[in-house]
Amino acid sequence: MKKLLAFTVLFLAFYASVEAQTKDKEPNIILIFIDDMGWADLSSFGNTDAQTPNIDKMASEGISFEQFYVNSPICSPSRVAISTGTYPQRWNITSYLDHEKNNNARGMANWLDPSAPMLARNLQLAGYSTGHFGKWHMGGQRDVTDAPPITDYGFDKSLTNFEGMGPKLLPMTKDETGKVGKIWQDAEILGEGYTWVQRSEITTGFVDAALDFIEEASGEGKPFYVNIWPDDVHSPFWPPFEEYGLAKEAGKRALYLAVLEAMDQQMGKLFEYIQANEELKENTLILLCSDNGPELGAGKAGNLKGYKTHLYEGGIRSSLIVWGPGFIDKSAVGSRNKESVFSAIDFTPSLLAFTKSPKTSLSDGENVIKTILGKSKDSRQAPIFYSRPPDRKNYYGIENLPDLAVRDGKWKLLCDYDGRRPELYDMVKDPGETTNLADANSDITKRLVREVTSWYATMPQL
CATH class of the missing domain: 3.40.720.10 (Alkaline Phosphatase, subunit A)
Incomplete structure (x- = not known):
């Protein structure tokens, strides 16, 4: 028991020493x-x-x-x-x-x-x-x-x-x-x-x-x-x-x-x-x-x-x-x-x-x-913006892929460069992006289309 106690004391002392060395x-x-x-x-x-x-x-x-x-x-x-x-x-x-x-x-x-x-x-x-x-x-x-x-x-x-x-x-x-x-x-x-x-x-x-x-x-x-x-x-x-x-x-x-x-x-x-x-x-x-x-x-x-x-x-x-x-x-x-x-x-x-x-x-x-x-468990405050690779409009069996995307809170929107063909998804309920809610949430769709197209306009253009 004494040996175990002594070993424990030495181990704790060693750990405290390492912690003190790394702390600063x-x-x-x-x-x-x-x-x-x-x-x-x-x-x-x-x-x-x-x-x-x-x-x-x-x-x-x-x-x-x-x-x-x-x-x-x-x-x-x-x-x-x-x-x-x-x-x-x-x-x-x-x-x-x-x-x-x-x-x-x-x-x-x-x-x-x-x-x-x-x-x-x-x-x-x-x-x-x-x-x-x-x-x-x-x-x-x-x-x-x-x-x-x-x-x-x-x-x-x-x-x-x-x-x-x-x-x-x-x-x-x-x-x-x-x-x-x-x-x-x-x-x-x-x-x-x-x-x-x-x-x-x-x-x-x-x-x-x-x-x-x-x-x-x-x-x-x-x-x-x-x-x-x-x-x-x-x-x-x-x-x-x-x-x-x-x-x-x-x-x-x-x-x-x-x-x-x-x-x-x-x-x-x-x-x-x-x-x-x-x-x-x-x-x-x-x-x-x-x-x-x-x-x-x-x-x-x-x-x-x-x-x-x-x-x-x-x-x-x-x-x-x-x-x-x-x-x-x-x-x-x-x-x-x-x-x-x-x-x-x-x-x-x-x-x-x-x-x-x-x-x-x-x-x-x-x-x-x-x-x-x-x-x-905070998230970032600003939206996350995306544009697709310019050479990947049609790829892996999907034709006419969206050009832009934005994730803002629970919402994810995809659209073309001109804002057309919007797709809106609730990422909390639908992470698989199966149900397009763009028509049912027109105000959110318009706001996110405006934000992502405005962001893209500020980037160097191809």
Whole structure:
């Protein structure tokens, strides 16, 4: 009994010491941005076809948000929004960045303007070590070889894939016969420092690089901000070699699920590293979400309508998990927030306030850090506005898709650029967007049409 008491006293003293050491330190932040994962693809969000135990464990120790939105249904603009805290339309990035000719044809920039406000840059100026590990896709892809390097956007170090400038991991493949191939071989023209790695192991490569960076920053006594943005679970789907043959026989969905489970397993290494270090565990905030909805036939969004590229809920609503034992309100641990509505542009002002860092010069987001940490269930006050990718008027079997959308309180409205063909949905009663209430609520419809078309008129026009 005396030994047990002595051990308890020593443990409490150690914990108090760690808490005292971390109390006055700036918090560490890790932002995990998964690629093309559907709202219902995590098993903690209802997936019964595959299991994501490592991410689920983070959810059980953190908060899951059911009404979190990204700011575009497609890759590049969604990444611009979460990085800058602004609508991507401000920077003429409204669809995925492609070859220069295709970008110009769609009225788009070839890369994000380096003068854009950046969460990473403001944290860097506040003394943070900043690293980006994973997909970038905000400049430097296909034949666009003169884009700025990622380090020009406020990052001390970067490791990316075939859609970014700077050191990169490029994907090799191996099929069920053992045949080896390469994806995006032309990406070698985007600069030196590339390493060819099996596609199924690239997430591990990004995690390992991030862990080295974290260890270095911790050794220097500096807080860190780290992006871990895997290629997963974007197509083409290349799960580990030993699983590829069986998954391929079962079809596209099976290949996708095998990649999803492999990604979760690879992410487990990061989570275990943070959890095993008491100081990091108590002083690190992790946010995990997807950049947009799922590809048709691969991921799923539950009962939500639509897919990637659509302004319906399936294209823009993302499962969000926030983990941080030292910061999350104890009463919210393991909870599901079903009512708070906010979006990726709110991360920048929220995290800058959380770290007591200088605000950016321009922001469309709001500070919702109390909601993120489970200390409130407030939503953002302003509406969330959208415009569709200009090259996606007809996609995934739906013709004449709406051009604009707005979420305001419980209401969601979609319409065309000229305000015609309005669709109005009560998102509390009808998250699947099945019953158009536009005619029955003409005043609300007119107000939201006016607001979203006015917003779009203030953005640079294509």
